[in-house]
Amino acid sequence: MPTRLPVPKPAAKRLSLYLRECERFQEDGVACVSSEELGSCLGISAAQVRRDLSCVAQAGQRGVGYEVPVLLETLQREFGLAREWRAVLVGVGNIGRALLGYGPFRSSTISIVAAFDRDPSVIGSTWGGRTVMPLDALAHVVQSERVELGVIAVPTSAAQEVADRLVAAGVRGILNFAPVRIVVPSGISASSVDFAVELRRIAMDVVLGASGSTGVGEGTK
Amino acid sequence: MPTRLPVPKPAAKRLSLYLRECERFQEDGVACVSSEELGSCLGISAAQVRRDLSCVAQAGQRGVGYEVPVLLETLQREFGLAREWRAVLVGVGNIGRALLGYGPFRSSTISIVAAFDRDPSVIGSTWGGRTVMPLDALAHVVQSERVELGVIAVPTSAAQEVADRLVAAGVRGILNFAPVRIVVPSGISASSVDFAVELRRIAMDVVLGASGSTGVGEGTK
DNA sequence: TTATGTGAATATCTTCACAGCG
DNA sequence: CGCTGTGAAGATATTCACATAA
Numbered sequence: 001m002p003t004r005l006p007v008p009k010p011a012a013k014r015l016s017l018y019l020r021e022c023e024r025f026q027e028d029g030v031a032c033v034s035s036e037e038l039g040s041c042l043g044i045s046a047a048q049v050r051r052d053l054s055c056v057a058q059a060g061q062r063g064v065g066y067e068v069p070v071l072l073e074t075l076q077r078e079f080g081l082a083r084e085w086r087a088v089l090v091g092v093g094n095i096g097r098a099l100l101g102y103g104p105f106r107s108s109t110i111s112i113v114a115a116f117d118r119d120p121s122v123i124g125s126t127w128g129g130r131t132v133m134p135l136d137a138l139a140h141v142v143q144s145e146r147v148e149l150g151v152i153a154v155p156t157s158a159a160q161e162v163a164d165r166l167v168a169a170g171v172r173g174i175l176n177f178a179p180v181r182i183v184v185p186s187g188i189s190a191s192s193v194d195f196a197v198e199l200r201r202i203a204m205d206v207v208l209g210a211s212g213s214t215g216v217g218e219g220t221k
Numbered sequence: 222m223p224t225r226l227p228v229p230k231p232a233a234k235r236l237s238l239y240l241r242e243c244e245r246f247q248e249d250g251v252a253c254v255s256s257e258e259l260g261s262c263l264g265i266s267a268a269q270v271r272r273d274l275s276c277v278a279q280a281g282q283r284g285v286g287y288e289v290p291v292l293l294e295t296l297q298r299e300f301g302l303a304r305e306w307r308a309v310l311v312g313v314g315n316i317g318r319a320l321l322g323y324g325p326f327r328s329s330t331i332s333i334v335a336a337f338d339r340d341p342s343v344i345g346s347t348w349g350g351r352t353v354m355p356l357d358a359l360a361h362v363v364q365s366e367r368v369e370l371g372v373i374a375v376p377t378s379a380a381q382e383v384a385d386r387l388v389a390a391g392v393r394g395i396l397n398f399a400p401v402r403i404v405v406p407s408g409i410s411a412s413s414v415d416f417a418v419e420l421r422r423i424a425m426d427v428v429l430g431a432s433g434s435t436g437v438g439e440g441t442k
Numbered sequence: 443t444t445a446t447g448t449g450a451a452t453a454t455c456t457t458c459a460c461a462g463c464g
Numbered sequence: 465c466g467c468t469g470t471g472a473a474g475a476t477a478t479t480c481a482c483a484t485a486a
Contacts, residue, residue, distance in 0.1 A: 013422065020418060094321075103376075175423050181264055197241060200300075201234065203300070206394040
């Protein structure tokens, strides 16, 4: 049983983007795309697109291109996105509420099934159809709802503690919006998005006169 | 006059993080850090830290480490963050409001000075002390307030148009939260953050059994 | 003695260029 | 003939290891 062939890390980033564009092509009724087309709407070279896709499956047809439905399904299946993923959100402040109301998740295969907060004045309120529960209910919900992903949107000082709780509850992956690196046991995936860092990078690019770049975030082991 | 030595792109990403940690050390009253210490709180090797920092300035002292205030100032100055950067936000929906209420910007050298929306029912409301203005006022404000950065938090369908307006108004860098790549003229910096893509990457990592990674985003020319 | 800064070695990623299939 | 898939070449980025300076 061959383990999984090693998907280069930068390629994994791009595969999410191909998937997104594929969904768009699908909606628009486009039947077939070439590596050239797929790449150009993302600012990626055709050769790069082919190399990335080839490490996932031979989904293209020579002389023709990639059939959108096939490619879409291949990408989804290969990365476990064919099934529904369940996530919980911890921290219902500004960012948390934005995530609960975020449209593009709806059509996605990932859904936020529950939200938690420590603040009694927030507990019980409803956002995007989900009623905020007390943090103590976290472990129970993660287990009974078979939740696999956690989103952290609490203040910096509480981020690590929340991460620990999520891991203890059985979550397998974490997305963190607090501006700290969170440490998780090996075997758990985690990454961070920091708006301030993000904006600074743009400022840097402006100063340096650079014009292309790729978004940020921060990794964790 | 030597232009600017080429800062490797991945290094630029990390420099923002060093800056963030430096601010934290400064607040905590730490006087001096080694490359080892700075790296470990970010999950980055000491050698990597030294290499990154060396391409910006020789701010360290052999046998001792980096003096926090010196390093902080060096990083800020080298990347133009010593001065105040002004940004505008377009799109006061869920994400926009989260950004207007985002704490960590306060202490930062980047501030969102104005917010715009197309929707009359939102115009005139106040968030985080900023009253939402009509989109038509954009160009005027950007010019009179000497705004250099723009943040896009509008629906996908409007993102490119808003980007065009921002560029026309004179903005030099753009951070985009809509799940599309926006195209900007060369000389303008832009990058995107897509929550759904972000969460999917985590899901991928879980499936692939990977455990470390770095956040996403998407570049534009 | 300790921890930086950096040439050289290594590993990783991207692009080129073309063979091969539809 | 067009476009994929991929070895081989080229470009970047990371790590190693040590000379060097405080």
